[in-house]
Amino acid sequence: MTQQNIKQFTKAVGNATEINELLRRYGVKFGIYKNGVFNEQFFPFDPIPRVIASEDFKSIEKGLVQRVNALNEFLFDIYHDKKIVKEGIIPENFIYISKGYLAQCEEITPKNRIYSHISGIDLVQAKDGEWYILEDNLRIPSGASYPLIARELTRIAAPDAFSENEIVDNRNYAKLLKETMEYANCGGIRAILTPGRYNAAYFEHSYLAEHTGSVLVQNDELFVEDNILYHRTYSGGKTRIGVLYRRIADEYLDPLNFLPESLIGIPNLMEVYRSGNVGIINAPGNGVADDKGIYYFVPKMIKYYLGEEPILKNAPTYLPFYEEDMKYVMDNLEKLVIKDVAEAGGYGVVFGRDLTKEKLEEFRRTIIGEPRRFIAQEVIDFLDLPILDNGETVMRKADLRAFVLSGETTKVWASGLTRFSRNPDSFVVNSSQGGGFKDTWILK
Amino acid sequence: MKTLSFSFSTKLTFDDYVHDHSFALRIIPPNTEAQKIISCGLDISPAVATKQTVDAFGNNVTAGYIQGDHRFLDFEIKGTAEVDSSKHCTFLMPCYLYQSEYTVPDEELRAFYTELKDKNISDVSDRAAFFSDILSDIIEYKKGVTTTATTAAEAFAMKTGVCQDFSHILISLLRMDSIPARYVAGLAFCDGETHSWVEYWTGSHWEGIDPANNCPVNDDYLVISTGRDFRDCAIDRGVMFGRYTQQLQLVRSVLA
Numbered sequence: 001m002t003q004q005n006i007k008q009f010t011k012a013v014g015n016a017t018e019i020n021e022l023l024r025r026y027g028v029k030f031g032i033y034k035n036g037v038f039n040e041q042f043f044p045f046d047p048i049p050r051v052i053a054s055e056d057f058k059s060i061e062k063g064l065v066q067r068v069n070a071l072n073e074f075l076f077d078i079y080h081d082k083k084i085v086k087e088g089i090i091p092e093n094f095i096y097i098s099k100g101y102l103a104q105c106e107e108i109t110p111k112n113r114i115y116s117h118i119s120g121i122d123l124v125q126a127k128d129g130e131w132y133i134l135e136d137n138l139r140i141p142s143g144a145s146y147p148l149i150a151r152e153l154t155r156i157a158a159p160d161a162f163s164e165n166e167i168v169d170n171r172n173y174a175k176l177l178k179e180t181m182e183y184a185n186c187g188g189i190r191a192i193l194t195p196g197r198y199n200a201a202y203f204e205h206s207y208l209a210e211h212t213g214s215v216l217v218q219n220d221e222l223f224v225e226d227n228i229l230y231h232r233t234y235s236g237g238k239t240r241i242g243v244l245y246r247r248i249a250d251e252y253l254d255p256l257n258f259l260p261e262s263l264i265g266i267p268n269l270m271e272v273y274r275s276g277n278v279g280i281i282n283a284p285g286n287g288v289a290d291d292k293g294i295y296y297f298v299p300k301m302i303k304y305y306l307g308e309e310p311i312l313k314n315a316p317t318y319l320p321f322y323e324e325d326m327k328y329v330m331d332n333l334e335k336l337v338i339k340d341v342a343e344a345g346g347y348g349v350v351f352g353r354d355l356t357k358e359k360l361e362e363f364r365r366t367i368i369g370e371p372r373r374f375i376a377q378e379v380i381d382f383l384d385l386p387i388l389d390n391g392e393t394v395m396r397k398a399d400l401r402a403f404v405l406s407g408e409t410t411k412v413w414a415s416g417l418t419r420f421s422r423n424p425d426s427f428v429v430n431s432s433q434g435g436g437f438k439d440t441w442i443l444k
Numbered sequence: 445m446k447t448l449s450f451s452f453s454t455k456l457t458f459d460d461y462v463h464d465h466s467f468a469l470r471i472i473p474p475n476t477e478a479q480k481i482i483s484c485g486l487d488i489s490p491a492v493a494t495k496q497t498v499d500a501f502g503n504n505v506t507a508g509y510i511q512g513d514h515r516f517l518d519f520e521i522k523g524t525a526e527v528d529s530s531k532h533c534t535f536l537m538p539c540y541l542y543q544s545e546y547t548v549p550d551e552e553l554r555a556f557y558t559e560l561k562d563k564n565i566s567d568v569s570d571r572a573a574f575f576s577d578i579l580s581d582i583i584e585y586k587k588g589v590t591t592t593a594t595t596a597a598e599a600f601a602m603k604t605g606v607c608q609d610f611s612h613i614l615i616s617l618l619r620m621d622s623i624p625a626r627y628v629a630g631l632a633f634c635d636g637e638t639h640s641w642v643e644y645w646t647g648s649h650w651e652g653i654d655p656a657n658n659c660p661v662n663d664d665y666l667v668i669s670t671g672r673d674f675r676d677c678a679i680d681r682g683v684m685f686g687r688y689t690q691q692l693q694l695v696r697s698v699l700a
Contacts, residue, residue, distance in 0.1 A: 082538070085538075092538060093542070095538075096538055096539050096541070096542045097542060101539075103500055103501070103537065103539040103672060103676075104499065104500050105500065106500040106537060106539075107500060108500070223464065223466065223509055223511075224466060224507065224509060225493070225509045225511075226493055226495055227495035227497065227507065255681075255683050256466065256467075256468040256507075256681045256682070256683065257468075260681065267466030267467075267468070267509075267682075267683040268466055268468055268507045268509070271468070271495070271497045271499075271505060271507045274497055274499070275495075275497055
């Protein structure tokens with residue numbers, strides 16, 4: 001897309017106000033907890049799309065399919081034979097210390113051996129054009145609905161942009177999701193389980209339920225009887241659920257198997273799942289594969305399981321757990337970004353360059369004390385994207401969350417959630433840190 | 445080898461009606477290399493359809509759901525088993541080497557272990573016996589001080605506990621010592637309740653030790669369930685709705 005096109009497009013859209021007004025009317029919100037208080041925020045939309053050329057997307061697509069296929073193999077292996085550990089490719093304690101590893105899932109084989117049905121893979125493009133994987137999200141990655149609805153509304157506000165530009169239609173997400181759910185279906189209706197309207201992604205839960213023709217449910221509408229998961233109908237009857245796209249975390253999923261104090265889970269759901277009577281999207285226990293410590297090993301997984309060279313690169317990463325890496329991290333702390341492996345959503349990310357001398361020393365000691373808790377990465381100088389700020393075009397850091405759906409085949413949705421930092425000095429783009437989003441156009 | 449006849453019952457009584465009651469019982473002893481279940485009957489009242497599954501740790505799970513109002517849940521098992529403690533289970537889940545919810549040590553327990561660890565004992569069984577000896581010296585067996593929610597670190601700080609606490613502390617020590625260890629819930633000594641003890645991995649098989657009684661496990665121990673700690677082995681877990689404020693649980697076990 002040329003600069004000229006961008007100008008025309010932004011002109012056509014007018015400014016972001018109209019679409020943001022529409023998003024507001026449609027209730028496209030994002031919930032944030034801070035200090036125990038729930039606030040709903042509008043997720044600010046920027047009308048200038050990120051544009052990815054067809055050739056570029058094809059190579060990203062190949063790389064993502066490869067990566068997600070390897071991650072699915074890894075999950076099967078970890079919960080069965082554990083060959084990758086036995087052969088010494090991944091140290092054993094990286095698996096079993098990980099909070100995402102669930103011993104309760106040992107020996108469970110989900111239908112068609114798919115663990116990560118919906119994977120949200122975060123990438124950034126460096127200034128030289130090379131794409132790097134920042135992290136894998138294999139538990140309950142959210143965000144697909146935002147570019148979807150933004151596209152719908154942009155089409156209303158600026159229909160010409162879509163007749164004048166050769167853009168791949170992204171409105172097939174619901175169809176892909178429905179196919180993915182059906183492939184995991186063990187016999188029954190499709191349901192999306194939400195913790196309720198106070199969840200950060202409630203808008204998305206309802207939007208996806210509506211567009212995939214699934215029932216949007218909360219736990220008090222569900223029960224397990226005779227090792228079958230049922231939905232209570234209004235007339236007092238019951239309907240069997242064959243696949244549950246749950247938008248609640250593993251530890252809350254079943255109070256009789258995980259946290260007993262969970263009020264949003266379904267008692268005995270794990271027994272139904274273990275018996276193969278319901279599909280759960282994504283599979284419980286996936287957290288072991290998107291642990292920030294395990295990220296380091298994904299290129300090795302690709303070689304080990306697929307016998308292929310990784311197409312997409314990881315950001316250069318160091319594990320203080322290894323002596324050699326620890327030395328490098330200690331010597332270069334001020335230029336690295338350090339991530340706490342247990343945190344998500346942009347929390348627990350520290351840039352060495354932002355720390356005072358005293359803080360650096362303190363942090364050094366923390367890392368030496370708990371080497372397994374952190375990873376360190378080179379700061380990638382990633383591409384700035386133009387965004388509109390009060391009518392001016394300014395450049396901001398942005399990443400891309402690509403959505404990969406694994407059903408009969410593994411497919412990459414030809415769109416994605418581009419998130420940007422509204423703060424000119426920040427590299428952190430997470431929506432929970434107050435960032436905004438753009439639509440992502442893949443050109444034909 | 446010994447033939448044991450066993451029975452175990454629990455009566456749960458609520459002070460008001462409850463409904464939509466889901467439960468999971470881990471109460472039917474498993475067939476293993478070391479014990480053969482000849483017969484085992486389960487009665488549940490109120491009458492309710494149940495399903496049996498086997499969990500990740502090899503335990504039998506009986507799951508049920510009572511939708512309508514009720515004020516009690518009773519269940520009872522009765523059966524006979526052949527126990528042969530000279531035979532051993534030989535399947536190791538790697539997670540048993542790592543601390544779990546109830547066994548994570550605090551500073552005090554870690555320091556206690558650090559003092560003990562250099563003792564010149566190399567054999568795994570001898571080390572387990574050594575730890576158990578020390579615990580029986582410093583921890584007082586006393587009911588009513590700890591609860592089912594008490595962790596190893598908490599019980600160790602109080603130097604008091606029941607069989608569950610002895611098991612958690614010993615498991616914590618063994619795991620710090622790089623010896624895989626697991627929690628066992630079962631019947632033994634016929635003290636009218638369920639008992640708990642520990643199994644440790646010798647390098648080739650599981651071996652039982654009873655830290656609350658500071659003795660090895662013999663043919664008088666019937667395993668009901670095993671897991672990382674108490675959480676995996678709770679005899680009954682349930683979720684119910686209602687306005688009850690209290691529930692009363694009566695437990696009775698017989699082993700002969």
